[in-house]
Amino acid sequence: MGKGFYISKTVGIVAVILGAGALAAIIALSVVYSQEKAKNNNNNNVLPTDGGTTLTPPVTPAPSSELWDKYRLPKSLVPHYYNVTLWPRLTADPATGLYIFTGQSTVEFECAEETDVILIHSNKLNYTRQNSHLATLTSVNPVVTAPSVKSSWLQNVTQYLVLQLDGKLAKGEMYILHTDFTGELADDLGGFYRSEYIEDGVKKVVATTQMQPTDARKAFPCFDEPAMKAVFYITLIHDSGTVALSNSEEKESSSVTLDGLSVQKTVFHPTKKMSTYLLAFIVSDFSFISNTIDGVLIRIFARKPAIAAKQGEYALNITGPILKFFEKYYNSSYPLPKSDQIALPDFNAGAMENWGLITYRETALLYDEAFSSNSNKERIATIISHELAHMWFGNLVTLRWWNDLWLNEGFASYVEYLGAHEAEPDWNVKDLIVLSDIHRVFAVDALASSHPLSSKEEDIQKPAQISELFDAISYSKGASVLRMLSDFLTEDVFTMGLTTYLAEFAFGNAVYKDLWNHLQMAVNASDMQLPDTVHNIMNTWVLQMGFPVVTINTNTGSIAQQHFLLDPDSEGIPPSPFKYTWIVPIKWMKTGVEQTPQWLEKESTTNDAMKISGSDWLLANLNVVGYYRVNYDQGNWDRLLNCLSTSHQLIPVLNRAQLVDDAFNLARAKIIPTVLALNTTKYLNNERDYIPWQSSMNNLEFFYLMFDRSEVYGPMQDYLRKQVTPLFEYYKNMTGNWSKVPDGHMDHVHIIPSSPKFYFNDSMVIQVQPYVHHLWNIKLLKMSSFFSIHPNLRAIMYCNAIAAGGAEEWEFAWLQFKNASIATEAEKLRSAMACTKQPWLLNRYLEYTLDPNMIRKQDATSTIVYIANNVIGQSLAWDFVRAQWSYIFHQYGGGSFSFSNLINGVTKRFSTEFELQQLKQFKADNAQVGFGSGTLAVDQSIERTIANIKWVAENKENVLDWFKAETKSK
Structure with missing residues (x-):
């Protein structure tokens, strides 16, 4: 699965501009249907079908037994084949107002161990009784009589029939x-759900799916665990004029009459043997474009206007x-005859790797040259590659249980x-993996509340525990350590190892040790x-x-390692089987010349070569x-600082980014002085590469978060303005006084910071305007100029204009947002509207996130985070989340992958005792409600706030003095 909700390099920073002026300018960058209106898991529910049959789930109390109270399936039954027919209704039932689907399923399974109980996953499904029971059982072997069903019921907590x-x-x-x-075909973004959009003034409905990790059971009863692979025969009944898609290619389609309605029946070829979480079936009136590469049919599906506009x-x-490329990399042919990819208006994650039918957010698949930035294009390329x-890796060979999710997602995040x-x-x-994954996850993994990549199987049982694993550790740390291993x-x-691994476990399951x-x-x-086996090293x-943190003393040649903690005084650090010692590969250079790699296998050693x-x-690593x-x-x-100031290009570009990131974090951990870390930024007036600049700004963002409400903020802006001016002049010359757009991809991304007025005076801002081909008045966005802004500058220009304006500018942007037909353009506007300085507009915007007619459910949590990024909106967003937590939690579901992003996003500025107490109270007040996949994020936010309080108290005066001194120096 793609990495949750996404904030691009540009969009992710524009909302910080108000509170982090100079910083923002440098950085180039689920769910229940109103509590489902009628709870499908309520034993007293009655949902009519179009044929009038009344479906009354049983009220039989569950007998006392531990078997169905466990979250893991017993190993007594093994599915082989499913035959599933589903009929989604794309119009609301006139009696209930609900969108529903009806279905029939047969599953052929083998009895691996004698049992008198059948457990099969089911969640929020209502069953038609057959002979007084919810299901019928027959034997495949005519000489064997199947036992009769004695009693049947729905065990809602563990989600079993x-x-x-x-x-x-x-x-x-x-x-x-x-x-x-x-x-119910609800708008909850999980299982079999509906997505809605407006086309030519008409509401259109799409029936689509998101099964990972535990929502296939919401579409049909199934053995919903990744190791329970089977072959699926899927049939979809759908309205005439719509298109039906599933994992495998269409076998036949015909018109039929059911319940007096003329509908289409599409039958698909059987799938390969696969896991339930990779299933997909979609009904829409989308169109597509296609191509065939070496016998594999490739199709891109999207809304008809998007396809017509060539966005696919x-x-x-x-x-x-x-x-x-992946066929060559794995030395294995693509295992399916087709590769469909579809852009959905409503989708909770970034993308999902359903086998043969990959689903995406529109912003992750659709590209329009006139509106989409280079960052948008880059995101599309990496997400398609990920899926x-x-x-x-994941579909052909699947991990046995979710405790090894890190290997699946970490691997895809690397390659x-x-x-x-x-x-x-x-x-x-x-090279971007260093910024996007390694540095990103270091911030989480340096906390005492972090967790290992691989958990014990028995510790991951409940759906919410599974969803919690979809975090930065699984994705980004997994990618980082696999890159190191490679x-x-x-x-x-x-x-070579990958090839034999995939060959041995094809169409089966494995664990990371395999x-x-x-x-x-x-x-x-x-x-x-190697110094040890792959097992022991990894x-x-x-x-x-x-x-x-590896410490090298170049005077003595000593090399030592210790567990790096952002707060060295952290308590409650769990024991480690290796006593927090790692087998560390060290690649290094001496004065620009690469040396023979070394290994650090214990806590410390001495190497005269160093x-x-x-x-x-x-320079190491x-x-x-x-x-x-x-x-x-x-x-x-x-000596390294001297090299940076005199001959910085002797140090590889990634290591220039590393030196800055390591220094700032070592300083936060009290290992080196904060002034030393700040000194690593002094060479930036000579730096022209994107990655070191981005690393520096990512680290200085922490300073903005801690000080943008204090007297440190002004001198800090002045210092960054001084450092960035040569970069401004460099791009001014490169573009011929802003008369042309540069050719290089990174230049496109990097040029964005050279225009905003937070670094320069108004005359400098105007200088860049030829680059965007219009004369822009920061006081008011004029319709005549709105669409002439270059795509790479739109996000930051929109943010600046809305920040400088008032209600008129905000309302104008809102209208453009609601009418936007291009998802990437809508995303830029949605982010920019969080830049306003008007608290009442921000409060109203927060309220909009509770109404899916105003802000789509897929975008609600990220919109709240955008508002929290604004220094004016931060406290408003925090108050809003506290006041609305119960509603947010139940609306967006305990399994929503975005909860951790939401909690971290609204608390990342916290640096006072008062905020710490509020955070602890928030945790206590909502203990009964719960935090779902955000449970760990709450503890991490508390830990981070404690560390921030200490850091500010110890560093504020020194930091203020340093910025003042550096601003005065010539």
Whole structure:
């Protein structure tokens, strides 16, 4: 699955502009239907079908037993085949006002162990009784009589349909379970749900799916665990004139009459053996474009106007090359005859890797050259690559249980950069993993409330616990450690192991240790020498949380490691099986010359090769391939700083970003002085590369969050304005006094910070206007100029205009947002509206997030975070979340992946005792309501706030003095 809700580099920062003026300018960047109106899991519900049959779920109390009270399925039954027919109604039932679907399902399963109980997952489905029971059971073998159903009921907490039998199923025999059911096609973004949009003034409805991780059971009764793979025969009944899609290709389609209605019946070929969470079925009136590459049909589906506007062409053009790249990378042919990709108006995650039918948010698939920025284009390339990587790693071979989710998502998050590089080799996109994943997850993994990559199977049971795993640790730390593994094994050995792993477990399931076995076999087949086995090396990174800081003393040659904690005084750190020691691969250079890699296998050692003298300097973690931070003795720090100020290009570009990021975080952990960290930014007046600038601004963002309400803010702005002016002049010259757009992808992204007025006076702002081909009045967005802004500048220009204006400008942007037919344009406007300085507008905007007619449910939590990014809106957003938490939680569901982003987003500025107490009270007040997938984020926010309070108290005066001194110096 794609990485939750997404905030682009540009859009993610524009909402900070008001509160972080200079910073923002530098950075180039679920759900229940009104409580489902009629709870499908209420035993007293009655939902009529179009034929008038009354469906009354049973009220039989569950007998006392532990079997159906456990969240994991017993191993007694193994599904082989499903035959599922579903009929979604795309118009509301006139009697209830509900959108429903009806269905029939038969599942053929094998009895692996004798049992007199059948447990099959079911959630919010209503069943038609058959012979007084919710299902019928028959035997495949005519000489074997299936036991009768004695009693049946829905066990709502553990989400089971339970059937008690009057006899035992025979081991080794095959049986068929048949059910008829009805569910609500709600707008909750989970299971089988509906998405709505307006086209030519008419409301259109799409029936679509999102099964991962535990919502296939909302569409039909199934053994809803990833190891319970089966073959699926899917049939969809749908309105004439609509298109039906599923994982496999269409077998036949015909017109039929059902319940007096003329409808279409589409039958699909059987799927490959696969997990329930990868199923997809969609009914819409979308159109598509297509291409065929080496016999594989590639199609891009979207709303008809989007296809007509050619917004799917970029995705179509890059899908083929990326698929071919992964075939070569895995040394394995794409296992399906088609690859459909569809852009949905309502979708909770970024994208979902359904096998053969990948679903996306519109912003993650559709590209319009006139409106979409380079960042939008970059996002589309990496997300498509991420999802296509899953077609093998995750879909062909699937992890046995969700505790190993990190390997599935971490792997795709690593190789997405490789696939995107294949599609766009001139972008140098592979380097962005350092900013987007490694530095991102360091911030979380440096907390005492972090967690290991791999959890124990028994610790991950409930759906909310599973959803909580979809976090930065699983995605970004997983990507980081796998990139490190690929580097020290070499790509040839790494891919050799991948190939044999995929071949052995194709159409089956595995655990992460199985991959280690195959990588070790690849190592054994090469002449590579490792300090230990792949298992033993990688277990130190997988089975304990956190990461080390490696300290190198260039005077003595000593190398030591310790667990890096942002707050060294943190309490409650869990024990580690390795006592927080890692087997660390160290790539390093001496005065610009790469040296022989070293390994640090214990807490400390001495290596004479790392002694240096004179003006030489040492730099470790070359190209940031290792998942650790590096500290040095003061002498080596001084020589590195001198090199940055005199000959910064001797240090690789990724390591320039690393030096800044390591220094700032080492300072926050009280390992080095804060002034030393600030000194790493002094060379920036000579820096022209995007990645070091972005790293610097990401770290200075913390200073803005801590000080944008204090007297430190002004001198800090002055310092950044001084540092960025040479960059402004560089791009001014490159573009011929802003008369042309640069060619390089990174230049497109990097040029954005050179225009906003928060760095410069008004005359400097006007200088950049030829670049955007219009004369822009910051006081008012004129209709005549609105659409002439270059796509790369739109987000930041919109934000500035709305910030400088009032209600008129905001209302104008709102109208443009509601009428936007291009998702990326709507996203820029939605972010920019959070930039207003008017509290009443921000409060009204917050209220809009509770109304899906105003803000789509998929966008509600990110909109609240955008508002919280505004220093004026931060307290408003926090008050809103506290007041509305119960409503938000129940509306958006305990499994919503965006809860952790929401909680972290509204609390990241917290740095006072009063805010800490509010946060603790929030946790206590909502203990009964719960936090779902955001549970860990609450504890992390408390820990982070405590650390912030200490840091501000210890550093405020020194920081203020430093900025004042550097601003005065020439």
